[in-house]
Structures are given as C-alpha cells and as structure tokens.
Amino acid sequence: MNFLNDKVFLELEDLASDDNKNVLNPIKNEFREPEQIYPEANIKVERHQYPIFQLLRKYERNQIILDPDFQREMVWNNKQKSELIESVLMGIPLPIFYLNETKDGQLVVVDGRQRLTTFFSFLNNEFKLSELRILPNLSNCYFKDLDEKLQANLEDFQLIAQVIKPPTPDRIKFDIFDRVNRGGTPLNNQEMRNALYQGQSTELLDRISKSNNFIKATCNSVNSTRMKDKYLILRALAFYLWRKDLLNDANGEKIEYRNDIDEFLGLTMEYLNSICDEKILEIENTFYKSMNNNFIIFEKDSFRRFSEEERRKPINMILFESFSYLFTHFENEYCRSNSKEIRDLCNNLLQTEELTRLLTEDRGRGIVIPQIFNMMDLLKEELKNVN
Numbered sequence: 001m002n003f004l005n006d007k008v009f010l011e012l013e014d015l016a017s018d019d020n021k022n023v024l025n026p027i028k029n030e031f032r033e034p035e036q037i038y039p040e041a042n043i044k045v046e047r048h049q050y051p052i053f054q055l056l057r058k059y060e061r062n063q064i065i066l067d068p069d070f071q072r073e074m075v076w077n078n079k080q081k082s083e084l085i086e087s088v089l090m091g092i093p094l095p096i097f098y099l100n101e102t103k104d105g106q107l108v109v110v111d112g113r114q115r116l117t118t119f120f121s122f123l124n125n126e127f128k129l130s131e132l133r134i135l136p137n138l139s140n141c142y143f144k145d146l147d148e149k150l151q152a153n154l155e156d157f158q159l160i161a162q163v164i165k166p167p168t169p170d171r172i173k174f175d176i177f178d179r180v181n182r183g184g185t186p187l188n189n190q191e192m193r194n195a196l197y198q199g200q201s202t203e204l205l206d207r208i209s210k211s212n213n214f215i216k217a218t219c220n221s222v223n224s225t226r227m228k229d230k231y232l233i234l235r236a237l238a239f240y241l242w243r244k245d246l247l248n249d250a251n252g253e254k255i256e257y258r259n260d261i262d263e264f265l266g267l268t269m270e271y272l273n274s275i276c277d278e279k280i281l282e283i284e285n286t287f288y289k290s291m292n293n294n295f296i297i298f299e300k301d302s303f304r305r306f307s308e309e310e311r312r313k314p315i316n317m318i319l320f321e322s323f324s325y326l327f328t329h330f331e332n333e334y335c336r337s338n339s340k341e342i343r344d345l346c347n348n349l350l351q352t353e354e355l356t357r358l359l360t361e362d363r364g365r366g367i368v369i370p371q372i373f374n375m376m377d378l379l380k381e382e383l384k385n386v387n
Contacts, residue, residue, distance in 0.1 A: 043172055044165045048099075052088075052119050053155035058107065059120055064099075065108045065198055066117060081118040082129040082139075088119075088157045089135060089150060097161040098180050100173060100196060103270075107163070108195050111180045123155070170196070170266040189262055190231040197269035200280055204237075204272060205230040208287060217291035217302050218315060232317060235261075236324040237287065238268040243325055243373055247271055259366030286328050293327035293335045297343050305359065306350035318359060318372060326376045330383065341386040349379055 058064045076084075087094070097112035109116060121127055125142045132139045143151065164173055173196070174189050194202055208214050209229040214222075222229045239257070241247040242264075247255040248271060255267050272280065294302040303320040304313045323346075327335070335342060349355055355375065361368045 043168050045168070045176075046163050046165055048161050048163050049158045050161060051156045051158055052123070055116065055159065056120050056123055059116075063106055064116070065106055065195060066113050076114050076118060078127055079131045081122070081127060082132055084115060084118050085122055085129060085154070086132050086135050086138070088154055089138070091153075091157075094159065097159055098164070098176070099161050100164045100177075101166065102196065103166050106198075108198075110164070110177050112161075119154075169263065171260065171262045174262065188226055188231075189265075190227040190234070193234075193266060193269060194227060194230070197266065197273060199273035200275070200277075201234075201269035201272035204280060204284060205233055208233050208284065211288065211291075213288040213291040217295045218320075219300050219302075221315060232315075232320055233287075234265055234268065235317070236321040237272075237283065238265055239321045239369070239373065240287075240325045240328060241268065241271070241283070250274065257366070257369065287324070289332060290324050290327040292332050293330055294323055296332065296335045297327070297339055297346065305356075306347055316359065318369070322372050322376050325373065326380055326383075329380050338386045342383055345379065345382055345386065349375065 055064060059066070094115065095112075097115070098110040099112075100108040100110055102108065122143050125144050128140055128142045128145075129138050130140065138146070138150075143154070146154070164176060170189075170193075174192050177192050194205075209224065214229075214233065222232055224230075238247070242255065242257050245254065247268060249255055249267060250270070255264070255271070257264050272283075298304075301312060303315045303323055305316050305319065355372070358368050358372050358375075
C-alpha cells in the first residue's frame with residue numbers, strides 16, 4: 001500500500017500553503033493502513049443529563065473548557081441567542097451536546113459551545129432578550145428581570161450530552177469529533193489536541209509559534225492557519241524528547257514512537273502538562289537554540305531539501321523535526337565559528353540518495369523516521385569534529 005502518494009508528499013512539504021483544498025491534510029491522516037486504525041479499541045461513551053445551572057457552576061470552577069480555537073463557528077448575534085433562550089423557556093428539546101471528559105475530569109465541549117456560551121452569558125446578565133416572536137413580552141429582559149418561575153425553568157432545564165470518556169483513544173475521539181462537526185469546516189487533529197490538552201503544552205506551543213526565533217528560522221513561511229505551525233513545532237518537540245529519552249508517561253514508563261502519531265503527540269502533550277516550569281523553560285530555550293543554529297548555518301534555506309535551482313523548495317516537515325533535533329546539541333557560537341564546514345557536511349547528507357529515498361519513502365513513518373534520526377546522530381558526531 002502506498003502511504004505517500006504525490007499529493008500527500010506535496011502537502012507534507014508545503015506547510016506555507018493553504019490553497020490546496022483537495023490535498024490530503026497530514027495533520028488529520030497519519031498514513032495508517034485501514035486495518036490498523038481501530039485495532040480492538042476501548043471506546044467508552046456515556047449519555048448524561050445536566051441542568052443548565054449545574055453546567056454553569058462547572059464552568060465557573062474551570063471544570064468545563066470552552067475553547068474558541070477548537071470550534072470556529074461564527075459568533076452568534078443577539079437575535080440568535082435570544083431565540084435559544086426563548087426555545088428553552090418554551091420547553092422545546094434541544095439537540096444533543098457532545099463532551100469529552102479528560103483524565104482530570106474536565107469536560108471539553110466538542111459540539112455545543114455557542115449554545116453553552118449563550119446560556120452562561122444570559123444567566124450572568126450579559127445580554128438582554130430581543131426580537132422574540134413567540135414570547136414578545138420578554139423582550140428587553142435580562143435574566144434578573146424574569147420572574148422566579150421562569151428563572152427556575154431556565155436554570156433547571158435538562159441538557160442531554162454524550163460524554164466521551166477515558167480510556168477512549170485519541171484517534172477515535174478525533175473521528176467522533178470530525179463526524180459531529182461535519183456541518184462546518186472539518187477540524188484537524190492539532191485543533192482537537194489544542195482543546196484536549198489545555199495547559200503548559202498549549203501555552204508552550206503558542207509562545208514558540210509566535211517567537212522571533214521560530215519565525216526567523218522558517219522565514220515566516222509556516223502558515224498558522226489551522227494550527228499548522230503548532231503541529232510542526234509539536235512534532236519537533238516530541239521527537240526531540242523521545243530521542244533524548246526524556247519522554248515518560250504518567251507511570252514513569254518510557255514513551256516509544258511507533259506508527260500512531262496521534263497517540264504519540266497526545267502523550268507528549270500530557271507529558272508537557274505534567275512537568276515543572278523549570279523543565280518547560282529548559283525545553284523552550286533548547287528549541288530556540290536549535291532554531292538560531294539552523295538559521296546561522298542555512299539562513300533562508302533552513303529545513304528545505306537541497307536544491308541547486310534558484311527557486312528554493314518549501315519547508316519539509318521531516319527535515320524540520322530532524323534538523324531541529326540535530327542542532328539542539330551545539331551552542332550558537334560553535335555553529336557561528338564553523339558555519340561553512342557544518343553547512344558543507346549537512347549539504348553532503350542532504351544530497352545523498354539514501355536521505356532522498358527516505359524522504360519519499362512509502363513504508364510508513366514508524367520505519368522511516370527512526371532511520372532518519374539515526375542519520376542525524378551520525379552527522380552529529382561528524383559535526384563535533386569540524387574545527
């Protein structure tokens with residue numbers, strides 16, 4: 001089976017472009033054979049009922065996550081919000097909500113963010129009802145203006161939710177989220193991860209993606225649309241931590257990279273959320289050092305396949321994560337003092353048939369990526385002796 005057809009390879013390289021609407025998105029499909037997608041997966045989905053007031057209290061206690069980056073619907077206007085409140089006051093049943101329960105017990109809203117935001121805002125007297133057609137006498141009323149019976153009806157109204165619970169694997173959650181949200185632009189897996197793993201990991205990815213170090217090293221050519229930049233950074237961090245034997249799960253067991261990139265990246269974000277501030281800062285500074293080194297050596301050609309043509313190639317995802325790893329091992333001054341020798345050795349590798357073959361390999365990432373990182377380790381030893 002060919003995991004990497006021409007269209008996929010184009011998208012893997014062209015992280016700067018968001019124009020190829022018919023090109024398979026590598027953020028969403030990580031080259032698994034169909035029979036390997038859900039091998040005897042443990043799926044747990046439960047039906048729950050919540051009164052609106054209970055969900056408001058959970059939200060105020062940070063037990064519910066409403067992430068605007070996760071769901072990109074247009075913000076409702078006052079008429080839409082008022083009609084929702086009017087429907088509830090009339091006792092009209094609402095469509096099912098979809099929530100994901102994290103290992104910490106937080107509820108991430110998969111489908112229904114606008115509706116919950118509307119309920120919470122109205123209960124907090126942040127807008128007044130308007131343009132009501134069936135209950136016009138309530139127009140211009142805030143929640144506090146309603147009589148006690150109507151207030152109680154609204155607070156006690158039962159919302160039905162399907163809750164996706166642990167230990168449902170990430171790849172299955174992503175499939176469920178995609179099906180639920182098909183009415184709009186399909187979510188990609190990095191956008192979903194951004195909601196599922198809120199914490200130090202998402203804050204770190206946000207800081208790095210906006211940093212001058214990353215922007216300069218990539219010549220500002222990685223599109224931030226759909227979190228492509230954060231996906232690229234997360235992969236680089238994950239493979240660096242894995243290769244340095246720093247990546248452990250909640251039980252302290254070493255996390256291995258196999259062929260399920262969704263699980264691997266999810267575990268990486270869990271790890272980043274669990275470590276202390278000092279370790280986060282160390283990882284961040286190490287990444288910045290690597291970005292600076294890559295720019296010192298390659299300048300505008302950083303993370304791009306070797307080309308003798310004037311038109312430079314786009315950033316290559318595998319080269320980004322592998323050369324990001326490689327240049328974590330050297331100080332900026334060493335690279336600056338030996339830039340020509342280092343660049344020549346790197347370009348020699350970039351021109352080899354073996355690396356070119358691996359960059360276009362169709363055997364799957366679980367085989368190809370370790371081989372490329374082995375090549376980086378060999379190159380690292382050569383680079384230590386250039387002076």
